[in-house]
Amino acid sequence: MTDPALADAGRTRIAWADAQMPVLRSIRERFGKQRPLEGLTVAACLHVTAETANLVTTLTAGGAQVALCAANPLATQDEVAATLATEPGVAVFARHGEDLDTFAGHVADVLDRTPRITIDDGADLLVTLHAARPDLLEGLLGGTEETTSGLVRLRAMQADGRLDCPVLAVNEARAERVFNDHYGTAQSTLDGILRATNLLLAGRTVVVLGYGPTGRGIALRARGAGAQVVVCEVDPVAGLDARMEGFEVMPSLEAARRGDIFITVTGAPAVLGRSHFEAMKDGAVLANAGHFDVEIDLAALREIGGDGVPVRPLVSQHVLADGRHLNLLASGRVVNLAAGEGHPASVMDLSFALQALSVEHLAAADGTLPDGVQPVPDDIDREVARLKLASLGVQLDELTAEQRRYRRSWE
Known part of the structure; x- marks a missing residue:
């Protein structure tokens, strides 16, 4: 599955990332001494990158056996997969560019290891486990979601009474929201678009569809690069926030006539559809920064613009009946990973520190947590932020005894 000849290159890449991940490294050192995951099998469906490799070795340092498959085949770094395949206690099922059938087979291979804890980036492991392998639920301590x-998928399962294990919502931890979404995805999304197209952002109109923590960061950084930014939203509070931040806010069909570059980051399907494509300018660029390749309606795009002609390694050009060209990036997959390298390692340092400590929390709870999606404990969130500040040489003030008393008093 992996080429052993790539392992040396993978080790170099992993070491480079590790040098920028001091928080995870400090957790790995503690795990190596305390072994809080001794004897547990952890299944992970994540982007197989150098940063993920450092999470995997942190878990194995804690005593876990880890089975890993790819959440996004286009993000898989084959040299990293080759290196991890040589690590004791690690099984890797990932190959760059694998098709959907192979991906599904790899998810099944990971679940065949009978995990006690899962780590998901898109809920594929837990959805598949509940649908196809309910026999594994009895021994499952829980999972985490990135x-x-x-x-969204897991809460839909919970609403239907189908989620039969606890899941820690790592994505909603405060440290994750600030670092991963606002800074990490924002920077890496623009990086992926620029790598794929080599376009100048200054003077162009960038349309950001979705103004959550990630969309907000993308909009701010696009404006910082000199672009005119238009925001499209369905939530009135988010739309008001965008307007107060100084962005134009309008319906997506109106924005379709204005935009040069479109970036979807909503988590919803068909955010850009046929009516939008028919209104767009010649040469418009379509990029997706949501997790799944459903936000741009690919079937509608092919229906009116054909299968597309490769014009750059990650750009497919679709020609409409009137001769206009629409440029789809990375086949509609998440552009920061498919066309770039994803988040900088220093961002994933916090995300994977939260993951490692959340796995430790699930192991320590030993099946006592209630079923359903629940927040990461606040002490984990605060500890990760504290470790990051310490790595930066930053100190904080502390409340005095009088200030603590005042905050507890109702009088």
Whole structure:
């Protein structure tokens, strides 16, 4: 499945990322001494990158056996997969560009390891486990979820009475929201678009569809690069926030006539559809920064613009009947990973520190947590932020005894 000859290159890449992940490294050192995950099998469906490799070795340092498959085949770094395949206690099922059938087979291979804890980036493991392998539920301590899209799926399962294990919503931890969504995805999304197209953002109109924590960061950074930014939203509070931040806010069909570059980041299907494509300018660029490749209606795009012609390695050009060209990036997959390298390692340092400590929490709870999606404990969130500040040499003030008393008093 992996080419052993790539392992040396993978080790170099992993070491480079590790140098920028001091928080996870400090947790790995403690795990190596305390072994809080001794004897547990952890299944992970994540982007197989150098940063993920450092999470995997942190878990194995804590005593876990780890089975890993790819959440996004286009993000898989084959040299990293090759290196992890040589690590004791690690089984890797991932190959760059694998098709959907292979992906599904790899998810099944990971679940065949009978995990006690799952780590998801899109809920594929837990959805598949509940649908196809309910026999594994009895021994399952719980799981963690890294993405907004995954939490949408899991909460839908919970609403239907189908979620039969606890899930820690890592994506909603405060440290994750600030670092991963606002800074990480924002920077890496623009990086992926620029790598794929080599376009100048200054002077262009960028349409951001979705103004959550990630969309807000993308909009701010696009404006910082000199773009005119238009925001499209369905939530009135988010729309008001965008307007107060100085962005134009309008319906997506109106924005379709204005935009040069479109970035979807909503977690919803068909955010850009046929009516939008028919209104767009010649040369418009379509990029998705949501988790799944459903936000741009690919079937409608192919129906009116054909299968598309590759014009750059990650750009497919679709020609409409009137001769206009629409440029789809990375086949509609998440552009920051498919066309870029994803988040910088220093961002994933916090995300994976939260994951490691959440796995430790599930192991320590030993099946006593209630079923359903629940927040990451606040002490984990605060500890990760504290460790990050310490790595930056930053100190904080502390409340005095009088201030603590005042905050507790109702008088």
